[in-house]
Amino acid sequence: MASSFISNALQINFDSVFWIQDNEGMVNMFKANEASGLRGFLGCQSVLYEQELAQFFDTTIVQDGDITCAVSGKYVTISESRFASVFNLPTDGLTDLSEVPNHLVMQARTVFAIFGKPFSYSCKNRLLKYEFRLLNDILAKSVTMKAGSFDAVTHEQFLMMTTIHFGVKINWSKILFEVLKEMADRTIKRAKGFAAQICVLLKGDPAVTLGEAKTFPTLKILSDNTVNTYIATNKTIDAHGETDEPEVAKVAIVKRKSASKKKSAPTNTKGTDEEPMEVVEKTVLKKRSASTGDEPAVTKKK
Numbered sequence: 001m002a003s004s005f006i007s008n009a010l011q012i013n014f015d016s017v018f019w020i021q022d023n024e025g026m027v028n029m030f031k032a033n034e035a036s037g038l039r040g041f042l043g044c045q046s047v048l049y050e051q052e053l054a055q056f057f058d059t060t061i062v063q064d065g066d067i068t069c070a071v072s073g074k075y076v077t078i079s080e081s082r083f084a085s086v087f088n089l090p091t092d093g094l095t096d097l098s099e100v101p102n103h104l105v106m107q108a109r110t111v112f113a114i115f116g117k118p119f120s121y122s123c124k125n126r127l128l129k130y131e132f133r134l135l136n137d138i139l140a141k142s143v144t145m146k147a148g149s150f151d152a153v154t155h156e157q158f159l160m161m162t163t164i165h166f167g168v169k170i171n172w173s174k175i176l177f178e179v180l181k182e183m184a185d186r187t188i189k190r191a192k193g194f195a196a197q198i199c200v201l202l203k204g205d206p207a208v209t210l211g212e213a214k215t216f217p218t219l220k221i222l223s224d225n226t227v228n229t230y231i232a233t234n235k236t237i238d239a240h241g242e243t244d245e246p247e248v249a250k251v252a253i254v255k256r257k258s259a260s261k262k263k264s265a266p267t268n269t270k271g272t273d274e275e276p277m278e279v280v281e282k283t284v285l286k287k288r289s290a291s292t293g294d295e296p297a298v299t300k301k302k
Contacts, residue, residue: 005053005195008141009220011046014039016223026227029131029165033138036164037172040088041197042142046216049199052208056198060184067184074207083180084173086201093169097159100168108162123153126238130231135161138222145179145193 017030033042052071060069067078084091094100109118112132125133139157140146146154163170180198182190196216202208219226 005057005192006048006216006220008191009193009195009216010042010138010141011044011196011216011221012039012042012138013221013223014043016225017227020224020227023131023231025129026131026134026231029135032164032167033135035167036170037088037090038143038164040086041172041176042138044087044196044200046196046221047199047203048195048214048216049202049210049212050214051211052202053195053199056202057183057192062181062184067181069184071202072208072210074205074209076202076205076208078180078201080173080177083177083201086204087197089173089176090169091171091173093171094163095171095174097156097163100159100162104162104166104168105159108158108165111165112161125151125153126234128153130234132161132165133234134222134227134230135164142193143176143179145183145191 012030012033014030014034018027020027033039055071056069059071060067062068065080069076069078083089106118109120110116112128113119114127114129119127125136128136136153136157139160140154143160144154144156146157160170162168179190180194182188183192183194199213203210222230
């Protein structure tokens with residue numbers, strides 16, 4: 001089903017997220033996205049033409065730098081210039097993220113951090129402030145089309161976050177169109193995405209007749225409500241705050257020795273009918289909660 005192409009997608013309702021209350025950092029993050037030139041791309045009409053979207057990925061090829069596909073019995077060609085025009089993307093600026101100024105990269109390591117301490121480029125997103133944690137999710141799911149787990153911040157996404165936050169000019173037309181071309185290339189194992197954007201491109205072609213349109217699920221569209229839910233959920237996760245480092249604890253396991261079949265002579269321990277026991281210590285891995293520094297108790301059985 002074509003709906004699988006939006007399993008990790010995120011769209012932004014910019015008119016809604018600018019009204020988020022009591023979180024200036026989150027509002028500024030969305031404003032930085034708008035200023036970078038991504039509003040037309042991330043905030044485009046969130047509709048799905050499932051049958052046509054499936055046809056696009058089944059038939060699309062890259063020819064002479066353009067993308068060609070067959071949809072509803074018609075050939076459709078998508079050029080980079082048309083791509084940039086439809087989504088009003090910047091066509092000048094950096095095309096190589098390695099050219100992002102190093103002093104801004106170093107500064108971002110502290111600015112983005114939830115604890116105000118510099119972190120390494122590739123880190124867990126829980127080390128980021130909530131607005132940058134969400135920005136990393138947006139880039140992973142809607143721009144770089146990263147497959148798999150989304151709890152890690154890749155170096156590529158970190159550099160993109162840096163350019164967006166500090167207002168570095170990026171040629172988003174070139175970068176995003178290259179991602180789309182990689183999706184079209186069957187020799188490259190690239191996660192499929194850009195579902196809403198592809199549907200907008202197909203809808204804008206006068207030669208193509210599209211079928212029934214379906215709307216995106218509400219939870220896939222970032223609004224003031226879904227963002228507030230995102231913040232609350234992450235605060236709950238942080239409150240539990242388990243570390244990844246296992247702690248070694250020793251647990252005493254009591255084994256009863258089997259009684260001898262041969263009758264033994266009576267001992268001086270009158271009034272006891274206990275069997276001899278052997279105590280064996282077993283090492284167990286336990287996850288330590290970050291919220292307490294107490295050592296785990298040693299459990300003994302008699």
